[in-house]
Every structure is written in structure tokens, then in C-alpha cells.
Amino acid sequence: MNISSRAAYALCILGMIIVGSSVAVSRLITAYPMLTGQALRYAVAAVLLFGVARFFPAPVRTRPTRRDLILLIALGAVGLAAFNACVLIGLRHAEPAVIGTAIGAAPLILALLGPLMARRRPAARLVIASTVVVAGTALVEGFGQTDAIGLAAALGALACEAGFSVLAAPLLPGLGAVRVSAYACLLAVPLLAVGAIVTGEAAAVRLPTVAEAAGLAYLAVVVTVVAFIAWFLGIQQLGVERAGVLVGVLPLATLAVSAVMDGRLPGSAATIGVLVVMAGLALPHLSPPKAVRRRPRAVASV
DSSP, rough: OOOOHHHHHHHHHHHHHHHHHHHHHGGGGSSSOOHHHHHHHHHHHHHHHHHHHSSSSSSSSSOOOHHHHHHHHHHIIIIIIIIIHHHHHHHHHOHHHHHHHHHHHHHHHHOOOOHHHSOOOOOOHHHHHHHHHHHHHHHOOOOOOOHHHHHHHHHHHHHHHHHHHHHHTTHHHHOOHHHHHHHHHHHHHHHHHHHHHHTTTGOOOOOHHHHHHHHHHIIIIIIIHHHHHHHHHHHHHOOOHHGGGGGHHHHHHHHHHOOOOOOTTHHHHHHHHHHHHHHHGGGGSOOOOOOOOOOOOOOOOO
């Protein structure tokens, strides 16, 4: 599916706004059996995504190859199952700011890792822009309080967030954004279900409360179906390193949703951080100054 660069940027920003909101919304389900809840979420999302796929143009391959399956399993394990496990474990041991700040470092990792995987040098402007975004994110989220488990979970969420884009990128040209999302969700379900059985969580399964059901529904429909399609469509057009800078939108969305849920305005440091992040996001699009051509001086004839 061919889209313009402007549309791709808009889709990536939309995807990050939605994913950013999920960090705050996930607080609604921290008391629900973690692995079971995520398995339900991705099972519902997989059904919806395979249904939506019929309305998108047919991709190069309708079924994944053996190599695709390996990458899809890794994507489901790292980018979906492990990421959400890290976020939910982290929220039990750390303030949301710790998780948001850690994930906010993903632009710099993607700006470096994307080109290196393609065997070329990272673009200096994107690396600088990503560094500015990461600095702004630290101001937006603050550092918060955490213990060792919360810190480990936050770093794990960062690694999984970077892996989410890196693992998906080679799959998108062949399978398309919707089918990559659908297969990744489908393959994440058995991984989470096995985890629930091994940890004994399956014995504690219960019906979710109204708030928990609403949180799970939001994560399944909006965060998984809508945000995944938007992000993958955008990254297919822009590439990992250019799209990666836009992960900086995520902490801004987390800040806004947390402010609404907590009923309080962000402080001055967070406000300054928002401006810094916005400057970092704008930096790759600033055109370099054009060199001024000087006319050669006339040489007097003798």
C-alpha cells in the first residue's frame, strides 16, 4: 500500500499517541492476571486484524514463509508479550514516569540500529534529533521512584520497544502492515498462554471488573489494531530510523493522558520537556542553509 511521506509521518504520530496513552491506561489492569489478560487482548486483536485485512490491498505474500515465521514469532515474543509484561511488571514496582522515560530512549537506539543493520552509517542529523528527543523525554517524564525490579522492567520495555520496529521492518514489504500485525498477535497468544500455565497464573483466572474490561478492550481494539496498522504503514514508507524519531511522541501522549486521569496539570519541567521534544522532532525536517554563490570579482584589464 503506497502512501505519501506526509501521510506516513501522520500515521506514525497517530500510532505513538495511541501507544503512549496505553502506558497510563494499563494502570487499570495491573490487578488482573497479567499474562492471561494480554493473551485475551491479542486473541481479540488477531480476529479483528484478520477481518480488517480483507479491506486492504493484497500483499506480495498472503502466507508467511519459514523466515517470516521465525521473525513473526520473535516479533510476538519480544515486541508484544515481553514488552507488555515489562510494562505491567514495571508499573507494580515503579512510577509510570520511569517506564515512560526508559521507552523514550528508543528513538536514539533506532536511529543507530536501523542504519547499522542496513550496513550504512547513521545519519548525523537523525542521531542529534533523537538525542534531543531523549533529553526532552527525561524532562517530560522525570525519573520517578523505582526499585531494582522496576528498573530492570523499564530497560526491558526499552529493548522490546526497539525490537518491535526492527523485527517488523523486513516483514512489511512482503506481508503488509495489517497481516504482520495479525500474525504477530496470533503467535503471541500461545506464548502468553503457556507463560500463564507455567507461572500458575491460569489457576487465578477470573472475570475482569468493569474497569479492567474497559482497559483490556481499549488495549485490544485501539492500541493493538488501530495503532499497529498506523505505525507499520508509516514505518514501511519511512524506514526504521526516520520513523524511530517519532517514538518521542509517545511520552507526550503518556503525560497528557496521565494528567487527565490524575486530574492535575504537568509541572514546569514537563512543559519545558515538551518543547524540547518538539524541537527534536522538528530538527530532521529543517532544511540546511543554502550556500550563497559569490560572483567572481571583475579583473581589470591592463
